[in-house]
Amino acid sequence: MKVLFLSQRVPFPPNRGDKITTWRLLERMARDHEVTVAAFAHDRADEEGARLLAERGFEVHTVPLDMRRAKLRALPLLLTSRPLTLGVFDAPAMRALVTRLSTQVDAAYAYSSSMGAFLVSGELPWVMHFAELDSDKWRQYAERHRWPMAAIYRREWRLLEAYERQLSGRARQNVFCTPLEEEIFQRTLPGFPSMVLRNGVDLEQFAPRPAEAEPGHLVFTGVMDYYPNVDGCVHFVREVLPRVRAEFPEARLSIVGSRPTKEVQRLGEHEGVTVTGFVDSTADWMARAEVAVAPLRVARGIQNKVLEAMAMGLPVVGTTSATQGVAAVHGRHYLVADRVEEQAHAVRGLLRDAASRERLGAAARRFVEEHHDWEQALAPLDPLLAGLAN
Numbered sequence: 541m542k543v544l545f546l547s548q549r550v551p552f553p554p555n556r557g558d559k560i561t562t563w564r565l566l567e568r569m570a571r572d573h574e575v576t577v578a579a580f581a582h583d584r585a586d587e588e589g590a591r592l593l594a595e596r597g598f599e600v601h602t603v604p605l606d607m608r609r610a611k612l613r614a615l616p617l618l619l620t621s622r623p624l625t626l627g628v629f630d631a632p633a634m635r636a637l638v639t640r641l642s643t644q645v646d647a648a649y650a651y652s653s654s655m656g657a658f659l660v661s662g663e664l665p666w667v668m669h670f671a672e673l674d675s676d677k678w679r680q681y682a683e684r685h686r687w688p689m690a691a692i693y694r695r696e697w698r699l700l701e702a703y704e705r706q707l708s709g710r711a712r713q714n715v716f717c718t719p720l721e722e723e724i725f726q727r728t729l730p731g732f733p734s735m736v737l738r739n740g741v742d743l744e745q746f747a748p749r750p751a752e753a754e755p756g757h758l759v760f761t762g763v764m765d766y767y768p769n770v771d772g773c774v775h776f777v778r779e780v781l782p783r784v785r786a787e788f789p790e791a792r793l794s795i796v797g798s799r800p801t802k803e804v805q806r807l808g809e810h811e812g813v814t815v816t817g818f819v820d821s822t823a824d825w826m827a828r829a830e831v832a833v834a835p836l837r838v839a840r841g842i843q844n845k846v847l848e849a850m851a852m853g854l855p856v857v858g859t860t861s862a863t864q865g866v867a868a869v870h871g872r873h874y875l876v877a878d879r880v881e882e883q884a885h886a887v888r889g890l891l892r893d894a895a896s897r898e899r900l901g902a903a904a905r906r907f908v909e910e911h912h913d914w915e916q917a918l919a920p921l922d923p924l925l926a927g928l929a930n
Contacts, residue, residue: 541929542645543569544664546638546655547579548629548671550586550602552593556763556798557844558671559589561717561739562651565669568918569649570598573925576645578637580605580629601641603634618692623699625674629654638662647928653700656707665928668711669737672841673721675701675728680838681767701728708732712928717842718865737921740914741847748853748905749827750898756791756891758784759829759854761822761845764800764815768838772859776835776883777807783884785812788891793833796825826852830897831890834858835883841865847912850874850904855897857886873907874900 545551551562569575581587581602590600607628614627638658642648648666650656653674659666675697682693708714708725714734716722722734760776762769773795784791791812795804798818808815819825826832832849834856842865849856856863856874863876870876875890877883890897911917 541572541647541925542574542576543925543928544638544641544645544648545569545575545577546648546650546658547577548652548655550579550581550589550593550600551577551651552589558651560844561671564740564914564918565649565651565921566598568921569925572922575599576641577601578603578634578641580631580634582607601637603631603637605629605631618695621699623696623703624692625654625696625700626657626703630657634658647925649925650711653704653707656711660707660710665712666710667713667715667924667928668707669715670704670721670725671717673704673716673724675704676721676724677838684771684838705729708734713924715924719867720864721841735920735924738912738917739842739844739847740912740917741844741851741908743851743909743913746823746826746848746851748901750853750901752827753830754828755830756788757829758791758793758831758833758887759796759826759849760793760833760835761796761826761848764795764797764804764817768836768861769797770801770804771838772834772836772862773804773807775837776833777810777813779880780835780883780887781810781812783881784887784891787888791887791891794825794829796822822848823852826854829854831887832856833883833887834862836862839864846874847908850901851908851912853901853905855890855900856904857883857890859883867911868904868907872900873904 547562551559551566554560554563576599578601581604590602593600610628614624617624617627642662642664648659648664650659651669652671656668678693678697682690708729715737717739719736722736725734781793794814796816800815800817805815807813832854834846836859839861843862846866859878875886877886
């Protein structure tokens with residue numbers, strides 16, 4: 541079967557959360573199907589990624605997207621009843637490309653609701669894979685901000701929820717990466733088909749390396765211009781880390797991830813904080829840590845940072861928001877702590893007790909081996925695609 545795969549970003553190389561998932565989906569599809577990729581290229585790195593995909597035998601088509609200009613271009617939509625998100629990604633060149641390619645394939649797979657917009661009025665059988673339930677994300681943003689941003693985010697939440705209803709009714713199947721998001725979807729938009737495709741983790745790349753751990757070293761990984769990551773790190777550095785360092789003055793935090801905002805870069809001025817920017821291997825930085833932290837206060841979906849740290853055999857201290865997509869058990873596979881003092885207490889306890897770190901990390905590794913191996917996680921994709929041919 542010929543499949544058209546639509547993605548917000550070129551799905552290669554797998555060096556950030558969304559690209560990890562899209563590359564694995566693409567690689568799995570290509571085992572039994574002929575896959576054509578249509579994706580936005582946000583920068584030169586995306587264009588290089590498209591070239592590398594082509595070298596691997598994929599037919600790849602890209603449309604340039606300058607996010608800053610696209611966001612400015614979408615602002616007049618505030619005077620309409622259309623979501624800003626759709627305005628940002630509504631590129632005539634992508635619409636024309638999808639229209640042309642749709643005549644050459646048997647089915648389509650859209651990763652993220654903004655890409656589903658290019659399929660919703662067509663006749664192809666297609667799958668809507670929600671990278672995250674965007675309407676619920678904007679609801680959380682609205683709760684975290686004051687006017688006027690709270691009003692803008694609330695507007696986006698309500699308009700996207702209506703749009704998601706339209707998408708869900710046209711797609712053959714609606715896919716989520718966690719049971720929690722599927723539950724929210726079914727509660728908010730009942731009656732539409734849905735299923736879960738869990739994220740996996742590369743168990744060879746992210747493997748325990750305990751001999752490299754450095755005393756008192758904490759690590760956070762993630763793209764650092766993404767609001768939930770920025771908000772979580774700023775809060776942790778200002779509120780939690782000082783309480784940890786009061787008992788462990790040698791404790792330090794490495795914030796590892798590309799495109800740090802100016803606010804994140806300023807965190808590097810705090811004693812005991814390193815902001816790395818882009819690194820070739822997040823696994824190398826995790827290997828140097830004794831504890832991984834995931835202090836996200838706003839999140840949906842599954843956090844690859846949590847899965848990868850668990851695969852490394854690291855004890856993880858995460859919030860409910862950061863861990864809720866991973867169906868593990870607090871106290872057995874990771875520690876869940878939401879309040880400032882709870883987070884500080886959990887981190888201090890792990891730094892104080894090597895046996896607890898080892899026990900929690902070993903259980904975490906076993907959990908991802910059993911539940912988040914990519915081969916197992918994506919097994920339901922095969923019958924899903926086969927069903928599109930009927």
